[in-house]
Amino acid sequence: MPEAAAALRERGIERLEKGIGLVFPFIAALLVASLVLLVIGKNPLLVFSLIAQEAFGSPNRIAATLSAATPLLFTGVATAICFRAGVFNVGVEGAFVVGGLGAAFVGFALPSSLGLLLVPTGFALAAAVSALWLAVPGYLLARYEIEEVVSTLMLNFVALGITGYLVNGPLLSEKSGNNVTPLIHESAELARLIPPSTLHAGFLIGLFVLAAYGFWIRRTPAGVESAIVGQNRRFARAVGISIPGTIILVMVISGVVSGLGGASHALGQLHRFAEGFSPGYGFTGMAVALLGRNTAVGILFGSILFGALASAGTTVQLFSDIPLDIVNIIEGTVMIFAVVELGRIALFRRKAVK
Amino acid sequence: MDRERGDGASVRLGAVGLCKAYGSVQANRNVSLAVKPQEIHAIVGENGAGKSTLMRLLQGVEQPDAGEIIVDDAPCRMSSPRQAFASGIGMIHQEFMLAPDLTLLENLVLGDEPVAGPLARIDWNAARDSGGAHAAQAGIEVDWDRKAGTTPVHIQQYVEIIRLLRRGTRVLIMDEPTSVLAPKQVEDLFDLLRKLRGAGTTVLFISHKLKEVMALADRVTVMRRGEVAFTSSVDDSTVSEVAHHVVGGLDLGRRTPTTRKSSSRAVEEPALEVAGLYAPAIDRSHPLNGIDMFVRAGEIVGLAGVSGNGQSELVECLVGLRKPSSGQILLGGMDITYATNRQRRDEGLGYVSADRRHEGLALDASIEINAIAGSQRRKPIQRGKIVNLGAMRRTAADRLTKLDVRFGSLRDAVRSLSGGNQQRTVFARETATDPTLLVVSQPTRGVDLRGIAAIHAILHSIRAKGASILLVSEELEEIIELSDRIYVIADGRIVGEASSGIADVAILGQMMLTGTAQDA
Secondary structure, three states, X not given: OHHHHHHHHHHHHHXXXXXXXXXXXXXXXXXXXXXXXXXXXXXXXXXXXXXXXXXXXXXXXXXXXXXXXXXXXXXXXXXXXXXXXOOOOOOHHHHHHHXXXXXXXXXXXXXXXXXXXXXXXXXXXXXXXHXXXXXXXXXXXXXXXXXXXXXXXXXXXXXXXXXXXXXXXXXXXXXOOOOEOOOOOHHHOOOEOOOOOOOEOHHHHHHHHHXXXXXXXXXXXXXXHHHHHHHOHHHHHHOOOOHHHHHHHHHHHHHHHHHHXXXXXXXXXXXXXXXXXXXXXXXXXXXXXXXXXXXXXXHHHHHHHHHHHHHHHHHHHHHOXXXXXXXXXXXXXXXXXXXXXXXXXXXXXXXXXX | OHXXXXXXXXXXXXXXXXXXXXXXXXEEEEEEEEEOOOOEEEEEOOOOOOHHHHHHHHOOOOOOOEEEEEEOOEEEOOOOHHHHXXXXXXXXXXXXXXXXXXXXXXXXXXXXXXXXXXXXEEOHHHHHXXXXXXXXXXXXXXXXXXXXXXXXXXXXXXXXXXXXXHOOOOEXXXXXXXXOOOHHHHHHHHHHHHHHHHOOOEEEEEEOOHHHHHHHOOEEEEEEOOEEEEEEEHXXXXXXXXXXXXXXXXXXOOOOOOOOHHHHHOOXXXXXXXXXXXXXXXXXXXXXXXXXXXXXXXXXXXXXXXXXXXXXXXXXXXXXXXXXXXEEEEEOOEEOOOOOXXXXXXXXXXXXXXXXXXXHOOOOXXXXXXXXXXXXXXXXXXEOOEEOHHHHHHHHHHHHXXXXXXXXXXXOEHHHOOHHHHHHHHHHHHHOOOOOEEEEEOOOOOOOHHHHHHHHHHXXXXXXXXXXXXXXXXXXXXXXXHOOXXXXXXXXXXXXXXXXXXXOHHHHHHHHHHOOOOOO
């Protein structure tokens, strides 16, 4: 009996550790920000409550936060699905951007008479383009063991280059200045959920994708297999799981999700494609995935946290003399500590291998 | 000079009432030990009996909670490994600690280089001379310019011994020194140790193999559950008496191999046929140079050989983890030479990997996942296109209880299980799908005596169901005990075949070492 009690206590401690691990980056970030605020002579508690106010204070502000969280739902899932399988895909940013351009292209280039068909067509093209985009480094990794970190990171620059050229050349809008495509047809726009705010139907699609991801990882053979591959490739191979197949599969799904995110952003938020389409959603998505430990619920909270910081950051400085940099510091510190957590896990694994 | 220290002492290295606890586990309880000068003393016990803890205490790696360590009749506080080393206590670990990319000579002097001249340059000639002198004294030859990584293991072991002797070690502690050696090499090592004993060195060694203990040691101490269960002069005890104490009075009931039920079905098509198989090498071991062999249905076939003669390559080719360059593999008459691992599994192949920690299990994954991996697309776990979580849990629990794996929760990492339970988990997974051929590599490596008995029982029960087993093991005794037929592999070829009835350790060992068939 004492053994059972000990096991129970151990499990309790384990759970507690897990919980602390999840909120630890956030608490550490608040501490660092407090330090900075104290140095410049501000009361950290007042500032934090102001930020919280700006992020969640009214239905409007909540809508703004969720609107800012929307792209992160997609990029978080797109990153997590690869990280879980031990594939360090850092190319979600690029896939998000090419997908966005694909959807915008459908939105303005196809005849508006297509009406309701425009939205699904836009999403489909975006998903296809981005899936293809990430399938390339996936294939290179699976077939030739070319480091995915390098190939996907480099592809991000290629994505920026190609889309930058297109929106300044062939796809440049004739009406507005430069760096943007024409606006999409009204029928291609996603519905706004709470009209004055920019929160749009893409948020719901994001929630759906998140739920589908949560289902996929636990309840499909491929999802279970990808986790085994992430745990131990040699083991996975020896029990008959195809490593190349799994790598390509998660990269393609990651591409599809990135593309859907780009489409949601283009059709729901900007209503066009513009240079600087993504202020680093793909990279914030990595922080979200790390922070959320690749779980669906974790990604939801991670997205909302970063969404809140983004939406509060833009307005906090309008109404107070708090520099915007404080919010950036919090954001940056959360990311750093989330990555530290990842490093700790990686180190632990390496030790275990020895 | 060092040799003279402590002359006339009656106890060279000893312990009185050592206690050490890790958390709630009492790893050593009131352990007393007395190793006389120039004695070869064996410590025997199951995994977890407290042998390693005792060694760590004697070496100063850890401090005892109570009790004393004795060196040359005087109590001695071992506060660090360095201090133990200065007192003349040196340890050779189970995994050799030589730097693979340095030459043997560099390894010999590493950390204690002889220097000469005003710039204190390393005096390689002096190093070579001192190494040579020690080697000559021990009656062995060492090619000092060879890289340690490309040197055969038994030579590496010699170098480790000489390295310690050169630095004044008077008590040599060895952890399972014979686990990597072929029978002939074991003999040579024993000769060397006896010679060292004659020259004044004291040896304390840990072993699982009672026959070796009885052959080499002067005294034997048995540890069990953290305590000294038995100690005796070897001349005054027998193998069965010592074995009795190792397992704690439990009768292992050594089974005589069951009579071969397979003979009635011998006319059937073989379960496995390999013809002219060639394959490239892993690391520096030998490639396969045309393997021809077969395994009948309901037969356990042993593959004996000194490690690194193509066993790993053959196993990987058989289970589909390596592409042969030519040749043919038939599983139940079906050509699977280039089939994937999954296709082979669907045709009835099971695989117990030699590398339990990295290939047989995903240590950080849950016990549940480790028990069902590979079956995630089979019924009842997959229903429609969906994984049925309840069925997954039940399947895992079923498989584990069938093989008597003791675990806390299915969600615990498999790492938390003991070695024997981990290996049973592998068997639970690999036998659950009723394979027609089970390829089993080193099934009892790192498993304690009772665990070994359990695994042997599992292998017998698999055969009793009519399945075939290819057993690859470095434990010759294990192969002889379990196999119906034995192949000997050397240099990537099958060099001999024997039926278990006439198999003789000496003959098999000679085939393994010389690579030529002997007239049995």
